[in-house]
Amino acid sequence: MIPFSGNPLNRASEKRTDAAWVEARRRDPATLIMPMWRLMPFLLGAEKNEPPAELGLFRPGLCESLAAPDAPCVFLGLEDGGIEGGRALFALDISAARDPANEGPLAGFGHFREARASAQLLPPKDAAIMGQAKAMIDWHQRHGFCARCGAATAPLDGGYRRVCGSCNAEHFPRTDPVVIMLATYGDECLVGRGRHFPAGMYSALAGFVEPGECIEEAVRRANAMLDAGADVAFVEAPQTLDEVRAVPKLVKGPCLLNMVWKGKTPEVSIAEAQAMGFRIMIFPGLLFKATMGASDEALAALREQGRHPTPHAEMTIKAAFARVGADEWEPLRERFRDPSLKLAG
Numbered sequence: 636m637i638p639f640s641g642n643p644l645n646r647a648s649e650k651r652t653d654a655a656w657v658e659a660r661r662r663d664p665a666t667l668i669m670p671m672w673r674l675m676p677f678l679l680g681a682e683k684n685e686p687p688a689e690l691g692l693f694r695p696g697l698c699e700s701l702a703a704p705d706a707p708c709v710f711l712g713l714e715d716g717g718i719e720g721g722r723a724l725f726a727l728d729i730s731a732a733r734d735p736a737n738e739g740p741l742a743g744f745g746h747f748r749e750a751r752a753s754a755q756l757l758p759p760k761d762a763a764i765m766g767q768a769k770a771m772i773d774w775h776q777r778h779g780f781c782a783r784c785g786a787a788t789a790p791l792d793g794g795y796r797r798v799c800g801s802c803n804a805e806h807f808p809r810t811d812p813v814v815i816m817l818a819t820y821g822d823e824c825l826v827g828r829g830r831h832f833p834a835g836m837y838s839a840l841a842g843f844v845e846p847g848e849c850i851e852e853a854v855r856r857a858n859a860m861l862d863a864g865a866d867v868a869f870v871e872a873p874q875t876l877d878e879v880r881a882v883p884k885l886v887k888g889p890c891l892l893n894m895v896w897k898g899k900t901p902e903v904s905i906a907e908a909q910a911m912g913f914r915i916m917i918f919p920g921l922l923f924k925a926t927m928g929a930s931d932e933a934l935a936a937l938r939e940q941g942r943h944p945t946p947h948a949e950m951t952i953k954a955a956f957a958r959v960g961a962d963e964w965e966p967l968r969e970r971f972r973d974p975s976l977k978l979a980g
């Protein structure tokens with residue numbers, strides 16, 4: 636189960652533009668409101684570190700006195716029961732309150748807890764709803780003013796749009812795309828561990844998807860990865876021979892260049908690459924054979940030093956060729972040599 640996934644609510648986006656409908660739902664006695672204080676959900680009962688925790692959801696009229704007059708109240712969606720029948724859920728930002736766990740209507744019912752830690756204690760579906768609420772309120776807190784002209788913006792559409800009171804620019808919540816990758820090898824996978832993680836916690840590797848980078852930025856990121864302990868960094872950006880020449884001078888450790896199918900990195904010979912200062916080269920197919928001798932020597936040296944090689948190191952050369960596609964490379968190259976051949980893509 637991926638954390639924060641599996642949100643069971645019907646977001647009823649076609650209804651959100653109907654302000655009267657949203658307001659009627661917000662006042663409906665059956666509706667539940669999730670208070671969020673400084674982006675933390677309210678968990679019922681005393682603080683504990685073992686699941687399950689219960690998310691604080693309250694009838695209309697209880698939490699409103701804790702919120703500022705212009706505090707965002709986001710329509711989260713409807714529970715099962717069809718577009719009209721299901722109970723509605725809202726999230727209300729009560730960050731204006733001083734200490735709502737100990738003062739006011741919520742005092743004594745529970746505690747506020749950081750969202751990520753809460754998600755590990757809540758049932759997955761509640762964690763997903765809470766994640767939606769947190770993301771939306773966070774967006775409102777950061778978008779009170781127009782990015783275009785600086786004037787105040789006001790929420791609309793149940794909290795899914797803000798409009799500038801001066802220039803009428805519309806602002807919508809955006810998600811920040813992230814790549815989360817799990818590098819696998821046979822039955823094994825590569826995971827990372829942040830220094831701030833609790834004991835025993837590991838994660839897949841992840842990063843923000845970013846708009847285009849220039850070579851300097853790619854190099855900076857590669858060096859940051861090496862600083863963080865990576866054995867090899869990957870630089871995808873070089874598109875000219877000058878940039879290819881610059882990379883080994885700028886990157887502090889072994890790096891891989893563009894390996895994307897139809898990538899723009901210029902082709903260079905082994906001798907040229909070595910002259911530029913590249914130390915690791917990976918080639919497709921038959922050229923890979925040239926590196927196998929070196930691999931064998933390196934493994935032999937490891938064995939001599941008593942550093943037991945991993946089971947993968949026992950892979951036969953034939954199996955290694957099969958893994959990198961060496962057997963397919965020669966016929967493929969022959970095909971590409973045919974000038975009449977039309978390549979797909």
Ligand SMILES: [Zn+2]
Nearest residue numbers: 781784799802
């Ligand atoms: Zn504006």
